[in-house]
Amino acid sequence: MAMSKSTNTYNRQNWEDADFPILCQTCLGDNPYIRMTKEKYGKECKICIRPFTVFRWCPGARMRFKKTEICQTCSKLKNVCQTCLLDLEYGLPIQVRDAALKVQDDLPRNEVNKEYYIQNLDSQMSKFDPTQPSNSALKSKGASDLLLRLARTAPYYKRNRPHVCSFWVKGECRRGEECPYRHEKPTDPDDPLADQNIKDRYYGVNDPVAEKLMRRAAAMPALPPPEDRTVTTLYIGNLPENIVEEELRGHFYQYGEIRSLTLVPRAQCAFVQYTTRSAAEHAAEKTFNRLVIAGKRLTIKWGKSQGRQGTNEKSEPPPPLEPVPGLPGTLPPPPAFLHPFPPQMPPPPSRPNDFFNLHYAGGWGAWGAPPPPALHYPSQDPARLGAHAHASQPQT
Structure with a gap:
């Protein structure tokens, strides 16, 4: 003894x-x-x-x-x-x-x-x-x-x-x-971790391991809330494989009322949407880098703003297509008489004759058969397809 x-x-x-x-x-x-x-x-x-x-x-x-x-x-x-x-x-x-x-x-x-x-x-x-x-x-x-x-x-x-x-x-x-001992380079004697005292650790003074952990805690990242106040959705990643929706809801319902919870088992993630922004901020503050389920630390992130994302997509026009070499440019617009109604005049109200496929010819009550289609494209002109002469012209 x-x-x-x-x-x-x-x-x-x-x-x-x-x-x-x-x-x-x-x-x-x-x-x-x-x-x-x-x-x-x-x-x-x-x-x-x-x-x-x-x-x-x-x-x-x-x-x-x-x-x-x-x-x-x-x-x-x-x-x-x-x-x-x-x-x-x-x-x-x-x-x-x-x-x-x-x-x-x-x-x-x-x-x-x-x-x-x-x-x-x-x-x-x-x-x-x-x-x-x-x-x-x-x-x-x-x-x-x-x-x-x-x-x-x-x-x-x-x-x-x-x-x-x-x-x-x-x-x-x-x-x-x-050899039962390690064959590695020893710790530098100037390193603070090389000088550890069991009494200092017990009394909680001058502990180099504690000082290292405190510095690590000060350098840990935070999760700032997005500027868009309409975002109330949190992304939950690194979920266990066998987790169910009721268990996950039980962990997040304590911070506020949940509007919807979507679980994606294949991606091992979920989306939790709260009814208020304050509840979402409270949940993000209490669970970021702290929530552990089944031995796995969950990843907490803010969801994306759908409204802002759609605005950005509309404000940015699509890039123009490059012209293909060897092809002609764009065709000219069709003439004005091809339009059934002039742009400055509104279309007439529906009439019973519309049922018989009669089109508006001009003026109220002037209804008749549709006009013959005009030749717009050169390929539809008979004079340019090798036709000789019309029947009205004398033959030589």
Whole structure:
């Protein structure tokens, strides 16, 4: 049993003796048949310096062995994993979570005060649900927009990779592919991520990972509403394959009354039209880059303005066709006598004689047979088709 001189050896009834650790899905690994070793009072907690039960396991193939770093009391106090010290619900550092929820850390830093504070928490947790966080501020606070943007929706198993082989860095590793460590270039020592402290992460101060995530959140794109106020339709992309219209309507009906919802299963997208513009803006603000269904983050975009799109099409004339070489130009317009009515005169009212195919010849009541068609095109002129002479002309 590992104990230091500062450990309170006479207060052993408050030492932790657990049967299973408090871990996140990433640290637990993807292997359903995991095997752990349990060492009772194996090490001291790196936060409260009290002996606790240490668990050690391998999360999967080609991964490094992991172990618990803090006791379960400190884990429940902050609602974090005992190994990576990230939030169990969002998978984010404590500094990011407390900044988003505006939670102030009231954990004392002094060793004596800290031990007294944690002992009181142990007695309180024994009366209530041990699965809930002990911090009352975390119980009352709900999810914020920042947490929904940065939260991890799936385990990040890349975090369990082995460490870099120090012999490979020196050029002296002779194991080759059998080496259990990574043969990669190590992190630059000047990189802030190379200097991480477990106490700073737990107290939420000077955490380089949290600062990186905060900068990423500040640079995230937004979804500005279109200028056309008539647009009340949202495009929903990256939908799961087996989603139904009732499930999708249940996610978007909470932001306002829906006029229509069109689901396109082949394209894995949908169009949600709200009755008011305010409801559409509220839905776009709450769901953009935040809504996750069946482990997939949905793509939210504004629909296009149909009226403006039609106006643009009418205002732009079609491009003129290029003339074909070798063909004549356009034909001249037909003469005026081919029109049944002059342009300046309106057509006469319908008469009973229209039924007998009689056309208007001029003036009211002047009805007769239609005039013979005039020869307009040269191909219809008999004089130009090789005819010799008319019957009225004398033959020579």
